[in-house]
Structure formats: C-alpha cells, structure tokens
Amino acid sequence: MVTLKKSLNLLAAVIFTASSVFSYAQSNAQTLGESVQETEQSLGETINAAEVADHEHEAEAEHVAGEKSQAEKVQDHITHHLADDYSFIFFSDEETGKHYGFSLPVILIDNGLKVFMSSEFDYGNKVVEKDGQHYKLYHGKIYKTDAEGTISYDEAHHPTNEKPLDFSITKNVASLLFTTVLIFLMFLSLAKTYKKGPNNLPKGFARALEPMVLYVRDEMAVPNIGKDKYKKFMPYLLSVFFLIFLLNLLGLTPLGFNVTGSISVTACLAIFTFIITQFSANKDYWKHMFWMPGVPVPMKIMLAPIEILGALIKPFSLMVRLFANITAGHSVVFGLIAIIFVMKEALGTAGAVGIGFFLSTFLVILEILVAFLQAFIFTMLSSLFIGMAVAEHEHDEAHH
Amino acid sequence: MDKLINDFGFGLFFWQFIILLVIVFILGKFAWKPIVNALEAREEGIADALAAAENAKREMANLKADNEKLLAEARAERDALIKEAREIKEKMLADAKAEGEAVGEKMISQAKATIESEKAAAIVELKTQVSSISIEIAEKLLKEELANTEAQAKLVEKMLDDVKLN
Numbered sequence: 001m002v003t004l005k006k007s008l009n010l011l012a013a014v015i016f017t018a019s020s021v022f023s024y025a026q027s028n029a030q031t032l033g034e035s036v037q038e039t040e041q042s043l044g045e046t047i048n049a050a051e052v053a054d055h056e057h058e059a060e061a062e063h064v065a066g067e068k069s070q071a072e073k074v075q076d077h078i079t080h081h082l083a084d085d086y087s088f089i090f091f092s093d094e095e096t097g098k099h100y101g102f103s104l105p106v107i108l109i110d111n112g113l114k115v116f117m118s119s120e121f122d123y124g125n126k127v128v129e130k131d132g133q134h135y136k137l138y139h140g141k142i143y144k145t146d147a148e149g150t151i152s153y154d155e156a157h158h159p160t161n162e163k164p165l166d167f168s169i170t171k172n173v174a175s176l177l178f179t180t181v182l183i184f185l186m187f188l189s190l191a192k193t194y195k196k197g198p199n200n201l202p203k204g205f206a207r208a209l210e211p212m213v214l215y216v217r218d219e220m221a222v223p224n225i226g227k228d229k230y231k232k233f234m235p236y237l238l239s240v241f242f243l244i245f246l247l248n249l250l251g252l253t254p255l256g257f258n259v260t261g262s263i264s265v266t267a268c269l270a271i272f273t274f275i276i277t278q279f280s281a282n283k284d285y286w287k288h289m290f291w292m293p294g295v296p297v298p299m300k301i302m303l304a305p306i307e308i309l310g311a312l313i314k315p316f317s318l319m320v321r322l323f324a325n326i327t328a329g330h331s332v333v334f335g336l337i338a339i340i341f342v343m344k345e346a347l348g349t350a351g352a353v354g355i356g357f358f359l360s361t362f363l364v365i366l367e368i369l370v371a372f373l374q375a376f377i378f379t380m381l382s383s384l385f386i387g388m389a390v391a392e393h394e395h396d397e398a399h400h
Numbered sequence: 401m402d403k404l405i406n407d408f409g410f411g412l413f414f415w416q417f418i419i420l421l422v423i424v425f426i427l428g429k430f431a432w433k434p435i436v437n438a439l440e441a442r443e444e445g446i447a448d449a450l451a452a453a454e455n456a457k458r459e460m461a462n463l464k465a466d467n468e469k470l471l472a473e474a475r476a477e478r479d480a481l482i483k484e485a486r487e488i489k490e491k492m493l494a495d496a497k498a499e500g501e502a503v504g505e506k507m508i509s510q511a512k513a514t515i516e517s518e519k520a521a522a523i524v525e526l527k528t529q530v531s532s533i534s535i536e537i538a539e540k541l542l543k544e545e546l547a548n549t550e551a552q553a554k555l556v557e558k559m560l561d562d563v564k565l566n
Contacts, residue, residue, distance in 0.1 A: 084409055107411075158406075166411040173415040180419050187431035194438030198445060213435055234436045235428030243423060263404055264412040272420060 074338040078331055082258055083140045085171040086118035090254070099123065104174055108135070108142065110164035118168070135164065142166055172265065175257040179246050187242070216241050220380045224387035233386050236276055240269060241379040248326060248371030252333075252364055260374070261326035263319070270319035273382040278311075281389035314385055318378060325374050329367045336360040 089101035103119035114130045121128055121137040127149035128135045135142050136149040143151060143161035151159045169177075190209050193202040202210050221230040221237050244260055251257040259265050287293060289307040292300050340356035347355060546552045 083407065084412060166409070167414055168411055169415075170409070170412060172409075172412050176415060176419050180423060183423060184427060184431075187427060187435065191431040191434045191438075194434055198438040198442035210435075210439070214439065217436065217439070231436060231440075235424050235432040238432050238436075239420065239423040239427060243420070262409070262412060263407050264409045265416045267408065268413050268416040268420065 070342055074335070074342060077338070078334045080140075081256060081334060082261060082327055082330060084262060085140060086121065086137065086142075086168060087123070088171050088174060090256070104169045104171065106142070106166075106168040108164040108166055108168070110144070114164075136161075142168075172257070172259045172262055175247070175250070175255070175259050176265075179243065179250060179257075179259070183239075183242055183246060212242075213238060216379060220376075220383045224380070224383040225390060226387065229390050230383075233276070233280070233383065236272070237379050237383055240272070240382060241375050244269070244322065244378055245372060245375035248374060249368070251326065251330065252367055252371065258326070258330050260322055261330055263323050266319045266323040269322070269378065270315035273318060273385060274312075274315035276382075277314075277385045277389045280386060282392070284391065284393045285389045314381075318381055322374050322378055325370060329363075329370055333360055333363050333367060336363055 086106060087099070087101055087103040089099045091101075092099045103117045106114075106116055106118050106121075108114040108130075110133060111131070114133075116128065116130065118137075120126065121135075124137040124139075127145060127147065129147070134145050134147055134149065136145040136151065138151055138159060141159075141163065143159055143163055145151065145161055151161055154160050186205070186209060190202055190206040190213075193200055193206055201207070216238055217230070217234065220241075221234055225233055247257060247259045247265075251260065289311065290304050292303045292307070295303065336359040337356055339359065340352050343352045343355070346352070546555065
C-alpha cells in the first residue's frame with residue numbers, strides 16, 4: 001500500500017512538474033487529453049487541476065468573468081507564488097479580500113526616478129499617478145497607462161502598453177537582500193573565529209558552516225580547478241554555493257521565497273560563471289575553441305563554431321537547470337498541499353488533509369535534498385567550467 | 401519560451417547582479433578569503449605537526465636503535481674484557497706455575513750441589529782426620545816399636561835392603 005502511494009505520489013509529481021513547465025513554455029494553452037480524466041480518481045483530480053490551469057491563461061486573457069473553481073484558484077495561487085511580486089504577502093483572506101503582509105518600495109526610472117510604495121497599487125485595483133504619468137499593476141507587471149488604466153492587447157492577448165524601467169524592490173529582491181544579510185551574519189561570524197588564529201575552532205552555528213566551506217573546497221574547487229589555482233575562485237564559488245543553497249532552503253519555509261526559481265536570478269548567476277570562465281581562460285582554452293590542435297584543417301574550421309556554441313550552451317544549461325528544478329519543486333509542493341482543498345469532497349476533510357500532509361511532507365524532504373543538490377551542481381559545474389578554462393595542457397598537443 | 405522571456409525581470413536581474421558582486425567582493429575580503437586562508441593555515445599546521453611527530457617518532461626509534469647498539473657494544477666489550485681477564489689470569493697462573501717449578505728445580509739442584517760439595521768436604525776432612533789419626537797411631541806404634549835401639553837398627557837395615565832392591 002505504501003509503495004502504491006509512493007508511486008502515485010511520484011506519478012502525480014511528474015505530471016505536475018510537467019504541467020507547470022508546460023504552461024510556462026507555452027502561453028497558448030493546450031488541452032490535455034480528456035481521457036486522462038477517466039483514470040484513477042485521485043490522479044484524475046490532480047491532472048484535472050493542471051488541465052484547468054492550462055486553460056487558465058486563455059480564460060484570463062479573454063477576461064472571462066465569474067466564479068473560479070477550486071482547481072483554478074489552486075493554479076492561480078501556484079502561478080502567483082512562482083512569479084515575482086511587488087508586495088510580501090504571507091497569507092490572504094479570500095472572503096474579505098484582505099492580504100496579510102507588507103508592501104515593498106517600487107522604484108521606476110521613467111523621466112526621472114519615481115519611488116513609491118506598492119500599497120498605492122492596492123494589488124492592481126488602483127492606477128497610480130506620479131508626475132503626470134499613470135501606472136497600473138497588471139498580472140504582476142507595471143505598465144504605463146492613461147488615467148483610467150486602460151490596457152490594450154495584441155492578438156496573443158499580451159498587453160501592448162509600454163513598461164517603465166523597473167528597479168523595484170520586489171518580493172524576490174527583498175528575499176535576496178534578506179538572504180544576503182543572513183549570509184553576511186553567518187560568514188562574518190565564522191571569519192571572526194579565525195582572527196584569533198587558525199587553530200581557534202569555530203563555536204556554535206559557525207561550526208556547522210566550516211565543514212560546508214571545506215566541502216566546497218575539497219569536493220568542488222580543488223578536484224576541478226586544481227590545487228594551484230583554486231584559491232582565486234573560492235570567493236565566487238563559496239558565494240554562489242551558499243547563496244543558492246540558502247535561497248533554496250528558505251524557499252521551502254513558509255516565507256515562500258522563489259528566488260532561485262526565477263529566470264532573472266539564474267540567468268545572472270549563469271552569466272557570472274560565463275564571464276569568470278571567459279576572463280580567466282588561458283591561451284590553451286582559446287586555442288581549443290578557435291583552432292583545435294591535432295585535427296585536420298577542415299575539421300578545425302568545423303569545430304570552431306561547435307566549440308563556441310558549446311561555451312554558450314554551458315551557462316545556458318546552468319541557468320535552465322536551476323530555474324526548472326526549483327520551479328518544478330515549488331509547483332509540486334504547492335500542488336500537493338492543494339490536495340487538501342481539491343480533494344475535500346472525494347476523501348473527506350480528514351482524509352484530504354492526511355494525504356496532502358503525508359505527500360507534501362515527503363516531497364519537502366525530497367526538496368531539501370534538491371535544494372542542496374542544485375546548489376552543489378551549480379557550483380560543481382561552475383568550477384568544472386572554470387577548471388576547463390584554466391587547465392594547463394602540459395602534454396604534447398599532437399596527441400589530441 | 402515566450403512566457404519565460406516575459407518572466408525575465410530586468411530589475412531583479414539588476415539587483416541580483418549587484419548583490420552577487422557585493423557578496424563576492426565584500427564578503428570575499430572580510431570572510432571568504434580569511435576563512436579559506438585560515439583553513440589552509442590550520443591544515444598546514446596540522447600537516448606540519450604530524451610531520452614533526454613523525455620525525456620525533458623516527459628519531460626516537462633511531463635513538464632506541466642507537467641505545468641498543470651501544471648496549472650491545474658495551475656488552476660485547478664487557479665480554480671481551482672478561483675473556484681477556486680470564487686469559488690473563490690463566491696465563492699468569494701458568495707462568496707462575498712454570499716459574500715456581502723452575503725456581504724449585506733450581507733450588508733442588510743447588511741444594512744437591514751443596515750437599516755434594518759438603519759431602520766432598522766432609523769426606524776430605526774425614527780423610528785428613530783419618531790420615532792424621534793413622535799417623536798418630538803410626539807414630540805411637542813406631543814409638544812403641546822403636547823404643548829400643550836394636551829395633552831401630554833392624555828397621556834401618558830393612559829399609560836399606562828395600563832401597564837396594566830398587
């Protein structure tokens with residue numbers, strides 16, 4: 001029975017993951033086969049939620065008014081959680097429409113710097129007027145509008161309104177800042193213990209950090225970059241590892257961060273790795289990229305574009321891997337928690353809570369592993385790429 | 401893909417960039433580098449201490465081996481000394497014995513010689529005394545025999561006769 005539940009859970013997880021990524025990849029929602037609904041009841045319900053969610057974009061775009069179903073609400077919630085936000089909301093009261101949290105500053109550069117609190121938008125209900133320019137919050141984005149807040153659309157139902165240059169302290173930025181402060185506190189305290197001499201062992205929490213620093217050094221930096229050169233890259237590798245790890249872990253707390261699950265953040269991290277790799281690369285690296293030694297001239301010409309493409313794909317894979325893993329993890333955890341609401345009728349309140357609790361607990365434990373694993377993989381691959389760029393080819397080039 | 405690009409927020413990217421720079425450089429200066437250096441220094445210290453301990457152990461072993469060697473040497477020397485002493489003793493004993501024997505023999509031979517000479521002297525004295533006693537006896541006899549003139553004449557005659565015969 002237990003194995004059945006587990007496999008059911010895994011199946012549901014896979015479908016949920018797929019559905020969320022799918023819905024991201026395709027704005028024109030596609031309908032899932034209707035036959036799926038006739039499968040096992042619980043699974044069917046789950047898929048149903050995903051399917052309805054896929055329709056949701058269309059529904060939203062067409063401004064279909066009316067009561068939303070439970071499943072739609074769930075998908076709305078997940079989409080909302082995964083996206084960035086201008087205010088930090090911990091929970092909301094659906095009936096009164098009240099949100100409990102705090103608003104964050106909006107910083108726009110549009111004919112000068114404009115700073116105001118996001119509470120002025122009233123969660124998209126109000127049009128904000130600053131220096132004669134009107135702004136409206138629409139689906140998590142700020143658009144320039146007229147005084148009434150009219151949004152015009154193109155054929156694909158995307159708003160065509162101009163967007164101001166937005167440097168707002170959004171939810172993700174606030175989370176990032178919070179995590180940064182934590183990292184500073186943690187590692188400055190660790191660094192302080194060594195001021196009395198290297199043999200002064202850290203105490204308390206810092207004691208748990210030291211093995212992790214050693215892990216980054218001994219398992220990632222040294223084996224990939226080499227004993228002579230690793231030290232130069234340690235600040236970057238440690239920063240990236242602990243930033244990703246901590247953001248991933250905090251993302252699993254009820255604070256509800258989804259920083260590493262946003263493409264901007266992973267893109268920035270990947271670009272950093274790319275820049276560091278290119279700028280620390282030695283002669284051999286460039287030679288291998290543009291004029292591969294040890295192969296005939298036509299092959300050299302053939303290989304150069306492939307090598308260049310490879311160099312670009314590496315950071316791209318870093319970006320997508322982290323983004324997709326964390327997004328999928330968050331979607332599945334939210335989906336499983338949503339079982340409590342979606343399957344209330346089918347299983348009864350106690351049954352739905354029990355199953356939702358059991359599955360999501362199991363998945364959160366898995367996500368803790370993923371949180372570490374993704375931080376590890378990102379840092380590991382970064383050091384691998386750096387290691388490839390700085391590697392010395394002492395052996396005869398003709399043997400390639 | 402469309403949605404992915406739509407989700408890309410330049411503001412978030414910008415802040416992430418700034419924050420990452422801050423973490424890498426500021427924390428790098430105040431935390432990462434000191435931590436990495438301290439860990440390295442500690443490891444070097446441990447490695448050095450281990451090497452030193454290993455050296456000390458080796459030296460101890462060497463010292464012990466040296467001690468044993470010295471002890472063995474001393475023992476061998478002692479044995480040699482004892483052996484030598486025994487040999488010397490034996491030699492001395494043998495020598496003394498030989499010398500004693502020689503001295504004894506010499507003394508015996510001397511004593512023998514003395515005895516011989518004493519014996520000879522005694523014999524000589526005895527001979528002289530015997531001769532003197534014989535002479536005295538002879539004198540007394542002659543005095544008795546030649547107490548009258550006739551006997552004297554007879555003897556002279558006899559002697560004269562003997563001379564004639566010669």
